[in-house]
Amino acid sequence: MQFQLEVQQIDRSCLFKLAWGKGQQISVTLPYPDTLLKLYQEWRKAYLNFYKTSLRARIPKPKNDQGKIRFPQDWHRQLVQAEAQLLSEFHRWLRQEKLYEIRAKIASESNNVAHNAPIKLFLTCSIELSRLPWETWELGAEFGYSVAIARSPVNITNPNKTPPKRRRKPRILAILGDDTGLDLTSDRDSLDSLKQVAEIELLTWQPQQPAAEIKQQIQQALTDERGWEVLFFAGHSNETTITGGELAIAPNIALSITEIAPQLTIAKNNGLQFALFNSCNGLSIANSLIDLGLSQVAVMREPVHNQVAQVFLVQFLKALGNYQNVGDALQKAGNYLKQQQHLTYPSAYLIPSLFCHPDAKLFQIEPWGWREQLNRWLPTKQEAIALSAFAVISLISPIQNFLLEGRVLVQSIYRDVTGQIPPETTPPVLLVQIDERSIVEAGISDPHPMDRSYLAKIVDRLTSLEAQVIGIDYLFDRQQPANDPILAQSVRNAIAENDTWLILAGIIEAGTEIGVSAETGIADPNWSLQGYTNALPQYVKLPESTNCIDRCPFTYLLAIASALHRESAASSLLQPKLNSQEDFRTQVISYLKQTETSSHTLAFLQQAQPHPFVHFTQSLNRLWLRPIIDFSIPPDVVYDPLAAWQLLTKSEELTNDRYDQQIIIIASGGYPQAGVTPGEDNFPVPLAVAYWRERFGLASGSSHNFTGSEANAYMIHHLLTQRLVVPIPTLWAIAIAALFGKGLTLLLEKQHYQRQLLAVGIAGTGTVVIVGLVGLQLYLAAGILIPWLLPSAILLLYLCSSFRSKY
Numbered sequence: 001m002q003f004q005l006e007v008q009q010i011d012r013s014c015l016f017k018l019a020w021g022k023g024q025q026i027s028v029t030l031p032y033p034d035t036l037l038k039l040y041q042e043w044r045k046a047y048l049n050f051y052k053t054s055l056r057a058r059i060p061k062p063k064n065d066q067g068k069i070r071f072p073q074d075w076h077r078q079l080v081q082a083e084a085q086l087l088s089e090f091h092r093w094l095r096q097e098k099l100y101e102i103r104a105k106i107a108s109e110s111n112n113v114a115h116n117a118p119i120k121l122f123l124t125c126s127i128e129l130s131r132l133p134w135e136t137w138e139l140g141a142e143f144g145y146s147v148a149i150a151r152s153p154v155n156i157t158n159p160n161k162t163p164p165k166r167r168r169k170p171r172i173l174a175i176l177g178d179d180t181g182l183d184l185t186s187d188r189d190s191l192d193s194l195k196q197v198a199e200i201e202l203l204t205w206q207p208q209q210p211a212a213e214i215k216q217q218i219q220q221a222l223t224d225e226r227g228w229e230v231l232f233f234a235g236h237s238n239e240t241t242i243t244g245g246e247l248a249i250a251p252n253i254a255l256s257i258t259e260i261a262p263q264l265t266i267a268k269n270n271g272l273q274f275a276l277f278n279s280c281n282g283l284s285i286a287n288s289l290i291d292l293g294l295s296q297v298a299v300m301r302e303p304v305h306n307q308v309a310q311v312f313l314v315q316f317l318k319a320l321g322n323y324q325n326v327g328d329a330l331q332k333a334g335n336y337l338k339q340q341q342h343l344t345y346p347s348a349y350l351i352p353s354l355f356c357h358p359d360a361k362l363f364q365i366e367p368w369g370w371r372e373q374l375n376r377w378l379p380t381k382q383e384a385i386a387l388s389a390f391a392v393i394s395l396i397s398p399i400q401n402f403l404l405e406g407r408v409l410v411q412s413i414y415r416d417v418t419g420q421i422p423p424e425t426t427p428p429v430l431l432v433q434i435d436e437r438s439i440v441e442a443g444i445s446d447p448h449p450m451d452r453s454y455l456a457k458i459v460d461r462l463t464s465l466e467a468q469v470i471g472i473d474y475l476f477d478r479q480q481p482a483n484d485p486i487l488a489q490s491v492r493n494a495i496a497e498n499d500t501w502l503i504l505a506g507i508i509e510a511g512t513e514i515g516v517s518a519e520t521g522i523a524d525p526n527w528s529l530q531g532y533t534n535a536l537p538q539y540v541k542l543p544e545s546t547n548c549i550d551r552c553p554f555t556y557l558l559a560i561a562s563a564l565h566r567e568s569a570a571s572s573l574l575q576p577k578l579n580s581q582e583d584f585r586t587q588v589i590s591y592l593k594q595t596e597t598s599s600h601t602l603a604f605l606q607q608a609q610p611h612p613f614v615h616f617t618q619s620l621n622r623l624w625l626r627p628i629i630d631f632s633i634p635p636d637v638v639y640d641p642l643a644a645w646q647l648l649t650k651s652e653e654l655t656n657d658r659y660d661q662q663i664i665i666i667a668s669g670g671y672p673q674a675g676v677t678p679g680e681d682n683f684p685v686p687l688a689v690a691y692w693r694e695r696f697g698l699a700s701g702s703s704h705n706f707t708g709s710e711a712n713a714y715m716i717h718h719l720l721t722q723r724l725v726v727p728i729p730t731l732w733a734i735a736i737a738a739l740f741g742k743g744l745t746l747l748l749e750k751q752h753y754q755r756q757l758l759a760v761g762i763a764g765t766g767t768v769v770i771v772g773l774v775g776l777q778l779y780l781a782a783g784i785l786i787p788w789l790l791p792s793a794i795l796l797l798y799l800c801s802s803f804r805s806k807y
Helices: 034-053 075-094 097-111 185-192 211-222 258-269 283-291 306-321 326-339 370-377 381-394 397-417 436-442 452-464 484-498 554-566 568-573 584-594 600-607 612-619 644-649 687-696 708-720 730-748 753-782 789-806
Strands: 002-010 013-020 024-031 119-125 147-151 171-176 199-204 230-234 236-238 246-250 253-256 274-278 296-300 352-356 429-434 469-472 501-509 512-514 529-532 639-643 663-668
Touching: 002 097, 013 097, 024 097, 034 075, 147 326, 171 185, 171 211, 185 199, 185 306, 199 211, 211 246, 211 253, 211 258, 253 258, 258 283, 274 283, 274 306, 283 296, 283 352, 296 326, 306 326, 326 352, 370 730, 381 397, 381 730, 381 789, 397 687, 397 753, 397 789, 429 436, 429 452, 429 644, 429 708, 436 644, 452 469, 452 484, 452 644, 452 663, 469 554, 484 501, 501 554, 529 554, 529 584, 554 584, 554 600, 554 663, 554 708, 584 600, 600 708, 639 644, 639 708, 663 708, 730 753, 730 789, 753 789
Parallel strands: 002 119, 119 147, 147 352, 171 199, 171 230, 230 274, 274 296, 429 639, 429 663, 469 501, 469 663, 501 529
Antiparallel strands: 002 013, 013 024, 236 246, 246 253, 296 352, 501 512
16 A cells, blocks of 8 residues: 655644545644754754764873863763654654544555555655654554655656666666765675676776766766666765755765756666665755656765765665665665664664655566576575475375375265266176175184185185186185185186186285195196285285286286186187196286287286386385375276175076176175284275265175275276376475465565455465366376375465565
8 A cells, every 4th residue: 555645844833645545635734843853953963973073982081280081072872862852752743643643544544455564655745854754653553554654755757667677687887986084995895795686887986087077977877778777876975955966976076966867867768766875965866866757766864974874785785685675675774773783873773765756666686597596486484394394294104195085085076076977887896705794604613714615615606607707815825624625626617617717816925925825726826827915905006017927916917817808819819727737827928918909908907017216216115106096986886795695695696697797806895804914904994985885875895894805896997997096296296386386476576465465365276276176177087186285285375474474
């Protein structure tokens, strides 16, 4: 919000006129206290005397013949007292009740923008009133607002011109004038500190150089066609009534502002935005330059000591070099003099003032070059803390598993609401589940390990139904002497009668695949397949390489068996034979590697393996880019559940019209002892699966568990339908969100607070919503899971932190 306050002295009163918005204004008349002028004069006297005398060593010296010690006058004490009295009276005057309407109006209008938003107040007053320290007016403090006060001259006859945008370092013309009694070496050194971010050209006088030549040199430099962004002057200067102030450009040589007004106009048209006069008595200089149309001018209103000017310049240029605007830089330099140097240089912070054209945008050095651009993109302290915290969270596996479950649940709801559930077809898998009722009805007293004669009955029943692909998810690494021959005979009958593909379960221990023990005689690797079942219940297990001969996932072999069985060419060439003398898994894998197939499913299975990068991240204990099980697909699309007791007792209800097309897995149905170690085959129900069970009232062996065989069914479904959902690592998404958030804050940082707040609100929430919706659909359409929660949080935190740090 921007206000203009004109203070006009009329006899013994002051007229305060506040204007804002579209022609709104209010006026207040206030008596001007005579004591204020008197206190200002006393302060100025103490100020001038202190800086003329008291910076020298102050020790008592004997001065007369009578032995009395004569103490020098303590100008420091007098200056501190005079400053306190002046500010007390000045603030008392500004706190009068008659000015409350103006203060309240600024507060009420500002409240329509945003709390704690910076308020700009352009102050215009006569030369006499402008000598007062208006920058100390804590306008808005009583209402909790910060008001940035900049001065503006009474007369502005030339409009402000928007400077051209240049992709280069800003150019600074530094004029070092008469240094009589001064040491300008420090000014040179301070300017050198900006060489990394600005191009600086020094202009100095030479001994015996004619006055006309020096003036011509300055005029030519100002009109350089390349243009200047900043004009700097150090030396002596003074106020004048008619010529707009004068600069001592060399000993006994003065240059008035009116003499170089045409050249300054050209410089303004060529891009001159800011002028800094680190010299004395600059009020008339500032008024003249703003009247010419220059954007901003910083001056010292009073005489300034050389040491104070040096300290001020160091702090001002330090802030300017850190890409802060001239208003903030001037305020920081003044605060440094007030807080850090007040004992050494009392009242020095009251001297600097910034004059601005009301339509001008405050100048600041823009980062230029790849190093500066990189520094702009580096996180701030708050951003780095947030980024580090979220990065650590993204690497904690339990948290990631929880977030993954929640995301897939949302995906399930989205799929359901948008009607994108796969059409009803025969599920590719039939789960024959040995549940608690099956165990009870079979009279099995101890289901760990499972009675293999009972498994034989199931195989026999499936053989009668002409099942073509049977997987048995039980480990036969130890003997059951009484029951092994029974099961062995059943599996042989299945192969002999139906050419059934038999896939048996194994496990990986110490890098070796352990499966059917030869002593059991249940199966032979020459006519059966064996695959390991080690897998995480949330991720699809793919073969570690195209060479699956040494070891291969159980679900992968089941998918291959089904695909090969359906391909007529393969069916005639590849069939399990009881009289085979060659390892059957070797035959199958060799066929896949050597044969070109027209089957899209087989072609997909031939190439299905993790990317080498996945193996690399696995060595770092990360699961980046590993395909997940898509529980957003309803279970009834993936598998048909059938309790073992139903398979064995309801023979009249079962027909063989589908068993030759489905993959049949004989597995546990959620009884407590299931697994190599009792209970390890039972997992918590995924949230998405629980949603579908509740949504459609789906039956399961155990409504409280999710079995390993159900996870296997999902894996087989994904392999046969060529659906692998690859999650983008959350850490990567957080990094991308942080970069986007940083870019957004950099893009909008120069906007007005209200516009910036609106733009960030729309862009931030809009991005979060759009990315969320696009991510939900991309998951379904392309099988890519884009993390949403943590990246969205880091994006919003970046945006919020930028506001907190700025406002």
